[in-house]
Amino acid sequence: MTIMNLSQEAQSLNDKMAGLDLAERLSLAASLGGRVVFTTSLGIEDQVITHVIGQNRFDIDVATLETGRLFPETVALIAETEARYGMTINRYFPLKEDVDAYAAQYGLNGFYDSVEARHACCGVRKVKPLARALTGASVWITGLRRGQSGNRADTPFVEYDAERNLLKVNPLADWDIERINCLVADEAVPINPLHSRGYPSIGCEPCTRAIKPGESERAGRWWWENDEKRECGLHVPEAALPSLNSSEL
Incomplete structure (x- = not known):
């Protein structure tokens, strides 16, 4: 399918998904053909999507980026979710x-020193593994929500990802955290215990802190940086990220 056709299909699907519930949105995504992949960070939004996929046995591959620096609670939740x-x-x-190449250039914890170094670390531990996870995929499902941050306020239900040449589906785009919490409570969805300790958004352990009263949901991610729209690179075009010194990263 051409880029133009994929872009048109994304718009058509975006309009169609607006009137569907979550299970219907995921069922539609699963029916699009080819390899359909849901990448989960094991956060509360992603656990809701996993719950609906698991309940309905949708033909969707579930993948996670095991960065090597996740919280122990997150790693334990992977196995708990598989069993559930x-x-x-x-x-x-x-x-x-x-x-090893990253550590040689920046130091193992060099991500604290500059935005460039932090993006390089995310590139090694998240962006490159994501590329492997999405190899051969035609549809990528995420847990992005408009309410997570200002940078995500315009998140559509479906968009064409030109960088990866696939359809990106965000079935929770219009859900707020209250709706997420209600489903989790009603369905006893397993979630990360860190959420109850002030971590609404959970990434790698060295890069995530609990948020303070009044802060946005993602304020605890890369908290030492000043840019309120900071991202790891998974959901923004590579060209929008700071350039890296090493061509290997």
Whole structure:
């Protein structure tokens, strides 16, 4: 299918999904053909999507980026979720040679020193593993919501991802955190215990802190940076990220 056709299909699907519930949105995504992949961070939004996929046995591959620096609670939740829903969550790890190259250039914890170094670390531990997770995929499902941050306020239900040449589906785009919490409580969805300790958004352990009263949901991510629209690079075009010194990263 051409870029123009994919863009048109994304717009058509976006309009169609607006009137569907979550299970119907996921069912539609699963029916689009080709390999359909849901990437989960094991956060509360993603656990809701996993719950609906598991309940309905949708033909959707579930994958996670096991960065090597996740909280122990997050790692434990992977196995708990697999057992609860009788599914396999495919784990994608960073390559050792990439981690070693990063450490040689910036230091293992060099991400604290500059935005460039932090994006390089995310590139090694998240962006490159994501590329492997999405190899051969025609549809990518995410847990993005408009209410998560200002940078995500215009998140559509479906968009054409030109960088990866696939359809990106965000079935929770219009959900707020209250609706998420209600479903979790009603359905006893397993969630990360860190959420109850002030971590609404959970990434790698060295890069995530609990938020303070009045802060946005993602304020605890890369908290030492000043840019309120900071991202890791998974959901923004590569060209929009700071340039990196090493061509290997």
